[in-house]
Amino acid sequence: MSxxxxxxxxxxxxxxxxxxxxxxxxxxxxxxHALMGPNGSGKSTLxxxxxxxxGYEVTDGSITLxxxxxxxxxxxxxxxxxxxxxxxxxxxxxxxxxxxxxRHAATNVRRPDRKEGEELIAMREFRKELxxxxxxxxxxxxxxxxxxxxxxxxxxxxxxxILQLAMLQPKFAILDETDSGLDADAVxxxxxxxxxxxxxxxxxxxxxxxxxxxxxxxxEFTHVMLGGRIVETGGVELAQELHSQGYERIRAAHPDAVxxxxxxxxxxxxxxxx
Amino acid sequence: MSTDLAAETKExxxxxxxxxFRTESKAVFKARKGxxxxxxxxxxxxxxxxDWMRKFRLDALDIFNSKPMPKWGGxxxxxxxxxxxxxxxxxxxxxxxxxxxxxxxxxxxxxGIPEAEKKFLAGVKAQFESEVVYGSLKEDLxxxxxxxxxxxxxxxxxxxxxxxxxxxxxxxxDNKFAALNSAVWxxxxxxxxxxxxxxxxxxxxxxxxxxxxxxxxxxTLIIVDEGAEVHYVExxxxxxxxxxxxxxxxxxxxxxxxSRCRYTTIQNWANNIYNLVTKRAVxxxxxxxxxxxxxxxxxxxxxxxxxxMMEPGARGEILSxxxxxxxxxxxxxxxxxxxxxxxxxxxxxKSISKNGGRGSYRGLVKVEKGAKDSKCNVVCDALILDxxxxxxxYPYIEIMEQDVSIGHEASVSRIGEEQLFYLxxxxxxxxxxxxxxxxxxxxxxxxxxxxEYAVEMNRxxxxxxxxxxx
Numbered sequence: 001m002s003x004x005x006x007x008x009x010x011x012x013x014x015x016x017x018x019x020x021x022x023x024x025x026x027x028x029x030x031x032x033h034a035l036m037g038p039n040g041s042g043k044s045t046l047x048x049x050x051x052x053x054x055g056y057e058v059t060d061g062s063i064t065l066x067x068x069x070x071x072x073x074x075x076x077x078x079x080x081x082x083x084x085x086x087x088x089x090x091x092x093x094x095x096x097x098x099x100x101x102x103r104h105a106a107t108n109v110r111r112p113d114r115k116e117g118e119e120l121i122a123m124r125e126f127r128k129e130l131x132x133x134x135x136x137x138x139x140x141x142x143x144x145x146x147x148x149x150x151x152x153x154x155x156x157x158x159x160x161x162i163l164q165l166a167m168l169q170p171k172f173a174i175l176d177e178t179d180s181g182l183d184a185d186a187v188x189x190x191x192x193x194x195x196x197x198x199x200x201x202x203x204x205x206x207x208x209x210x211x212x213x214x215x216x217x218x219x220e221f222t223h224v225m226l227g228g229r230i231v232e233t234g235g236v237e238l239a240q241e242l243h244s245q246g247y248e249r250i251r252a253a254h255p256d257a258v259x260x261x262x263x264x265x266x267x268x269x270x271x272x273x274x
Numbered sequence: 275m276s277t278d279l280a281a282e283t284k285e286x287x288x289x290x291x292x293x294x295f296r297t298e299s300k301a302v303f304k305a306r307k308g309x310x311x312x313x314x315x316x317x318x319x320x321x322x323x324x325d326w327m328r329k330f331r332l333d334a335l336d337i338f339n340s341k342p343m344p345k346w347g348g349x350x351x352x353x354x355x356x357x358x359x360x361x362x363x364x365x366x367x368x369x370x371x372x373x374x375x376x377x378x379x380x381x382x383x384x385x386g387i388p389e390a391e392k393k394f395l396a397g398v399k400a401q402f403e404s405e406v407v408y409g410s411l412k413e414d415l416x417x418x419x420x421x422x423x424x425x426x427x428x429x430x431x432x433x434x435x436x437x438x439x440x441x442x443x444x445x446x447x448d449n450k451f452a453a454l455n456s457a458v459w460x461x462x463x464x465x466x467x468x469x470x471x472x473x474x475x476x477x478x479x480x481x482x483x484x485x486x487x488x489x490x491x492x493x494t495l496i497i498v499d500e501g502a503e504v505h506y507v508e509x510x511x512x513x514x515x516x517x518x519x520x521x522x523x524x525x526x527x528x529x530x531x532x533s534r535c536r537y538t539t540i541q542n543w544a545n546n547i548y549n550l551v552t553k554r555a556v557x558x559x560x561x562x563x564x565x566x567x568x569x570x571x572x573x574x575x576x577x578x579x580x581x582x583m584m585e586p587g588a589r590g591e592i593l594s595x596x597x598x599x600x601x602x603x604x605x606x607x608x609x610x611x612x613x614x615x616x617x618x619x620x621x622x623x624k625s626i627s628k629n630g631g632r633g634s635y636r637g638l639v640k641v642e643k644g645a646k647d648s649k650c651n652v653v654c655d656a657l658i659l660d661x662x663x664x665x666x667x668y669p670y671i672e673i674m675e676q677d678v679s680i681g682h683e684a685s686v687s688r689i690g691e692e693q694l695f696y697l698x699x700x701x702x703x704x705x706x707x708x709x710x711x712x713x714x715x716x717x718x719x720x721x722x723x724x725x726e727y728a729v730e731m732n733r734x735x736x737x738x739x740x741x742x743x744x
Binding site: 009051052053054055074075076078079080084087091094095096100101104105106107116141147148163168225266 | 384455515690692693695696697698699700701702703704705706707711713714715716717
């Protein structure tokens with residue numbers, strides 16, 4: 001069965017200031033989409049809104065997953081429905097071991113109807129699975145005993161996000177600059193890992209500035225965001241064009257979106273991406 | 275103690291305590307309500323105490339009457355004349371499990387004591403009402419000369435040892451509630467570990483209060499002789515009450531040269547109880563004293579475990595967790611006194627407040643003149659779960675010596691929207707995510723607890739967290 005994540009005319013504000021101004025995007029299971037665009041154009045916001053961040057107000061439009069209203073769901077409901085976001089800056093949770101956190105998360109995602117306090121996945125079974133996935137991702141098993149993102153290097157954080165992606169096997173995953181802050185080797189490893197875990201196995205929305213992450217994950221669709229809208233959609237060749245030539249042509253073609261983007265940067269409603 | 279009344283009370287109080295069960299108890303002797311020389315004399319007489327203890331009690335009563343209520347901490351609203359100060363539940367103290375009356379066993383079953391016994395408990399001292407009703411001690415410990423008794427029996431069986439130390443670490447003059455305990459104390463544990471004896475498993479005591487208006491005034495004295503080691507653990511759960519209730523314990527610990535003592539407490543009081551406890555240890559040369567203290571529940575807890583480092587090389591460590599929920603004030607902290615050179619101290623305090631609860635850290639670090647090269651580090655972290663809740667820090671530092679190193683770090687954080695969102699975006703409900711964050715916050719302390727207490731602590735936190743999120 002082919003799953004569909006559909007975003008229609010999505011308008012989003014923070015503290016009354018518009019950030020997304022009518023986003024339309026349709027993704028099918030197994031497809032890879034690249035989402036590109038200059039800083040502050042609303043890429044991360046789109047990801048966070050899909051994932052259910054409570055700090056954003058949806059003022060118009062809809063998000064549906066296989067026809068179900070996603071906006072009606074809390075963040076945990078969306079995860080259980082099959083939506084995942086790999087964060088650009090994951091939050092640390094001191095004192096909580098990766099393995100415990102992941103066992104809880106995997107149980108809930110795999111058994112969406114689980115009530116609080118009901119059994120988790122059997123420990124032995126879970127440990128084996130986690131170990132296998134970590135081996136596959138070339139991660140040190142010691143990682144599972146560390147506290148969630150606590151004291152992690154930039155690279156470790158991104159790898160931890162990929163490990164979560166591998167364990168939770170969502171229908172749709174948004175990867176928000178999973179390559180930022182990584183050196184060339186680390187990006188290559190991340191890219192290969194994502195391809196192995198996700199390419200053609202889920203719907204991928206890859207937010208990136210660079211082409212490295214797309215090397216192993218060639219997108220069927222490339223979307224360009226500017227001023228809170230997707231102003232152009234093309235194939236893999238559009239991603240290549242943006243990498244080699246930048247956003248000049250796009251800016252020239254969409255002066256109103258450039259203005260909107262500038263307003264958003266001035267308001268700095270969203271911190272500029274690193 | 276009709277069940278209907280208990281049910282009504284529960285409704286009134288609102289927050290249901292998981293451990294809110296009661297067993298019908300038949301008091302064999304119950305002193306009348308109130309506090310005066312006659313009652314204190316009667317308690318001493320019922321226990322068949324020697325004259326010195328009777329005099330100690332009566333003197334303490336005078337001191338109690340002469341001292342004002344403490345002006346710090348929380349508001350204390352207690353009618354001292356409206357409390358039963360002594361209640362003896364059964365004729366004799368049970369020597370073996372078979373001797374323990376069934377109704378008391380039922381209560382202990384609910385607390386999981388027999389199970390714990392089966393696992394790795396060596397000696398269990400359990401206090402039911404005011405007396406210790408069940409106690410066992412492994413034979414090999416007895417052979418090594420270790421004494422582990424309720425304090426009443428110790429007064430009778432080891433009069434010299436008790437007299438030498440009783441009320442010396444915490445004299446009755448120390449504070450109003452230490453004086454009250456000294457006047458009316460009953461039960462508690464007495465431990466003596468002879469020189470060089472190292473007990474490699476925790477000695478445990480469970481106790482709980484189980485009668486309305488029943489004050490609980492246990493008195494614990496631990497003497498760790500030279501080079502000896504002991505870990506004493508007490509866990510405590512309490513049922514609900516319909517009226518104010520008072521718990522005021524005194525714990526004295528003597529750590530002689532080169533010895534080591536760890537004292538672990540997990541307390542979960544019903545939220546109408548005043549828990550006003552004085553705990554203090556003296557540590558001599560190269561001795562180490564560690565307090566591990568978890569406080570949940572109660573209306574007001576005022577507790578500041580102290581270590582007085584009397585000789586060079588002594589070490590004092592205090593780890594404390596406090597969880598304050600609706601209608602609760604945890605005024606907890608620690609006190610370290612560096613009275614000799616080269617002494618080392620550490621305080622780690624973690625407090626959590628939710629649903630309008632109030633957590634306070636109150637700590638004193640004192641370095642006396644001449645305590646050169648002493649080091650002390652204080653870390654206190656507070657986690658506030660909602661806007662209604664509150665956290666305060668009152669650190670007091672008195673340093674009379676130049677050549678010392680003192681560190682103090684404090685942090686206050688709220689459960690962040692970002693942390694919650696991150697965990698929820700992985701499929702955890704808001705309640706599960708909050709509980710996970712709180713458990714993570716206290717994990718550095720929980721991992722110091724013996725296994726079953728760590729499990730219990732996490733379960734208690736989970737119970738406290740249930741229904742906390744709308």
